């Protein structure tokens with residue numbers, strides 16, 4: 001890690017050694033408790049835990065304690081930055097700007113042609129600050145929630161289709177094929193491979209009973225994979241990944257699968273949750289029709305360098 005000048009005598013950029021890692025871990029947990037939202041995305045958390053993906057970490061220390069952490073990941077020349085801050089710092093804007101500048105310089109120094117910066121629970125104040133560094137808004141990821149159990153009738157499953165739970169060790173290849181077809185143009189959800197899927201199957205939250213597959217004559221038509229966040233307050237039940245094969249879209253299966261997933265979650269939690277791209281009109285329309293409303297927005301900023 002090339003430590004840029006923090007331009008503050010009280011602040012330093014530290015290497016990511018074992019003791020610092022444990023301080024960061026504690027700060028990440030405190031930040032999540034304080035905001036009710038994980039400061040790092042799931043792929044970044046998995047990379048942090050050594051379960052896949054490249055990472056570079058920048059640690060900002062001030063007056064002897066870790067005040068912020070920037071995690072960078074990359075694929076080819078495309079880099080992504082996420083930043084977590086100590087929730088006890090008020091205002092946290094200074095360490096964040098410093099970390100963002102340092103992380104951007106780090107990515108550029110390693111040949112990045114584009115740098116993305118994700119802001120969780122975005123506010124208008126973030127915009128001014130991030131745009132001042134040359135970033136522009138690229139896309140919004142919306143977290144939507146719905147009280148469970150759902151009001152209204154459960155839509156019937158189409159004739160000739162059936163639902164069953166995912167079978168680990170048996171359904172991976174078929175599921176990956178449909179996932180990658182349905183999400184062909186999606187930046188994070190396309191190009192999943194067995195390693196990406198297995199990293200999730202090996203987590204403590206993975207439950208194949210809450211991973212529903214919809215088939216027609218033995219062919220996979222769609223799926224709804226749920227995830228219970230039992231450690232969140234309040235506990236949340238997420239529609240984690242949902243897709244319908246393009247050959248079977250607009251037949252009502254997306255609605256049937258979403259409701260089936262939410263019904264399964266309703267036996268465990270009282271709030272349903274999901275993330276959806278603001279620009280994904282079919283999915284947003286489907287979720288709104290079931291009573292989902294916006295909880296908050298995570299915004300992706302982009303800086304392009306040629």
Ligand SMILES: CC(C)(COP(=O)(O)OP(=O)(O)OC[C@H]1O[C@@H](n2cnc3c(N)ncnc32)[C@H](O)[C@@H]1OP(=O)(O)O)[C@@H](O)C(=O)NCCC(=O)NCCS
Nearest residue numbers: 182242243244249250251252253254255276282283285286
């Ligand atoms: C989103 C998705 C799961 C919907 O599945 P589907 O089986 O095509 O949807 P349904 O036929 O059940 O439609 C249910 C409702 O969704 C909305 N909808 C679905 N497709 C739509 C479209 N192309 N345009 C506008 N609204 C649409 C409508 O409100 C529809 O209700 P209606 O038929 O009464 O108008 C499917 O389009 C898909 O797999 N997309 C790619 C993966 C993806 O984006 N997943 C969601 C990530 S959060």
